[in-house]
Amino acid sequence: MTAIHVTSEIGKLKKVLLHRPGRELLNLTPDTLERLLFDDIPFLKVAQEEHDAFAKILRDNGVEVVYLEDLMAETLAANPGLREQFLKQFIDEAGIKTEKYKKIVYDFLNSYDDNKELILKTMEGINVNELDSKLRNIENSLVDLVSDESNFIADPMPNLYFTRDPFGSIGNGVSLNRMYSVTRNRETIYAEYIFDHHPEYKGQVDKYFDRYNPFHIEGGDILNLNDHVLAIGISQRTQADAIEMIAKNLFSHKDAKIDTILAFNIPNSRAFMHLDTVFTQIDKDKFTVHPGIMGPLQVFEITADPDNSNEVLVKEMNDKLENILARYLGIPKVELIMCAGGDKIAAEREQWNDGSNTLCIAPGVIVVYERNDVTNALLKEKGLTVLEMPSAELSRGRGGPRCMSMPLVREEVEW
Numbered sequence: 001m002t003a004i005h006v007t008s009e010i011g012k013l014k015k016v017l018l019h020r021p022g023r024e025l026l027n028l029t030p031d032t033l034e035r036l037l038f039d040d041i042p043f044l045k046v047a048q049e050e051h052d053a054f055a056k057i058l059r060d061n062g063v064e065v066v067y068l069e070d071l072m073a074e075t076l077a078a079n080p081g082l083r084e085q086f087l088k089q090f091i092d093e094a095g096i097k098t099e100k101y102k103k104i105v106y107d108f109l110n111s112y113d114d115n116k117e118l119i120l121k122t123m124e125g126i127n128v129n130e131l132d133s134k135l136r137n138i139e140n141s142l143v144d145l146v147s148d149e150s151n152f153i154a155d156p157m158p159n160l161y162f163t164r165d166p167f168g169s170i171g172n173g174v175s176l177n178r179m180y181s182v183t184r185n186r187e188t189i190y191a192e193y194i195f196d197h198h199p200e201y202k203g204q205v206d207k208y209f210d211r212y213n214p215f216h217i218e219g220g221d222i223l224n225l226n227d228h229v230l231a232i233g234i235s236q237r238t239q240a241d242a243i244e245m246i247a248k249n250l251f252s253h254k255d256a257k258i259d260t261i262l263a264f265n266i267p268n269s270r271a272f273m274h275l276d277t278v279f280t281q282i283d284k285d286k287f288t289v290h291p292g293i294m295g296p297l298q299v300f301e302i303t304a305d306p307d308n309s310n311e312v313l314v315k316e317m318n319d320k321l322e323n324i325l326a327r328y329l330g331i332p333k334v335e336l337i338m339c340a341g342g343d344k345i346a347a348e349r350e351q352w353n354d355g356s357n358t359l360c361i362a363p364g365v366i367v368v369y370e371r372n373d374v375t376n377a378l379l380k381e382k383g384l385t386v387l388e389m390p391s392a393e394l395s396r397g398r399g400g401p402r403c404m405s406m407p408l409v410r411e412e413v414e415w
């Protein structure tokens, strides 16, 4: 079996990457919410219970669940020399500038013997008070003290439980993303180390995009329609330039099968931050859609330029969304199911709480937030198997079941 294998949004899910929300959520404060991309402070205990219920639904349905923190701890355990390199990179990317503070933080982190505890600490963030005893003997550094907006010498990474975004599985490879925001860009360091050094992934995973590229792209915008067509959102989080760049990389890669990208230009807003907040596939011929994107949506086809491998051909599709999808999926007809049936207020409310953000674990079988009862009732009426998970606290981070999961292996779909 290949380490990564994802050629659709709906093939039976065999293996998925999650992150159980941890103490990083305790380090959210009203003043940091906006910068750290949260709308409220979740109650950690309940968020963890909800997340465990999500993992249980997946396991009960035959999915192997692996956790980011475990893969990263295994990566360090398998490569004893890597701890130093990782810690130095983590410290640099946390924005710690002076040699003096770098050394203090390095020693503080390196004092964790247990690799998993160390990784969880890097995720949680480091408050300057935790270093107090070590700081007592040195002068404070003006540079680090004035450049810090909070008491954190390393900010927490509260968005880590949205494992969908730092990288995206595509066929047997990944897009290792450069993220839109400073706070989320730090998250991709874990995927970088896992793909480069974890015994199961090292040398097994092609990279079609790299976190050091100049343009930003996030996994919530990347949808595998089939083994040769991707849909990618042009959104608040993903730039058109990044899509052209990944298109050229995919089209010229000897092992990648992708020959067409459909770029979906969606409105740039907080509510619609990624394509998967407004549009997910739930069966071979069915998608959930937020009605709010239907008017402004533009779809572009991107293919290789046969005359120039440094360029791509871009064509706007002037057709109804359902016709475009049916054509590229090679099926007679596609049904779009509107969030909350299209009722304006209910659709806006439920989309805000990720009513369109479903995780499909087999054709016609989806995991959803139970709070979106109008949309869920409609999906059941349409014949879908709807597996509901609790969501009072997790939803405060503005992401749903698709955002909280990164498929590593799916079975092929018989079209």
Ligand SMILES: NC(=O)NCCC[C@H](N)C(=O)O
Residues within 6 Å of the ligand: 036, 037, 038, 159, 162, 164, 165, 184, 219, 220, 221, 273, 274, 276, 277, 397, 398, 399, 400, 402, 403
């Ligand atoms: N794919 C997704 O839509 N992920 C949700 C990300 C939510 C997170 N608070 C963010 O703003 O990035």
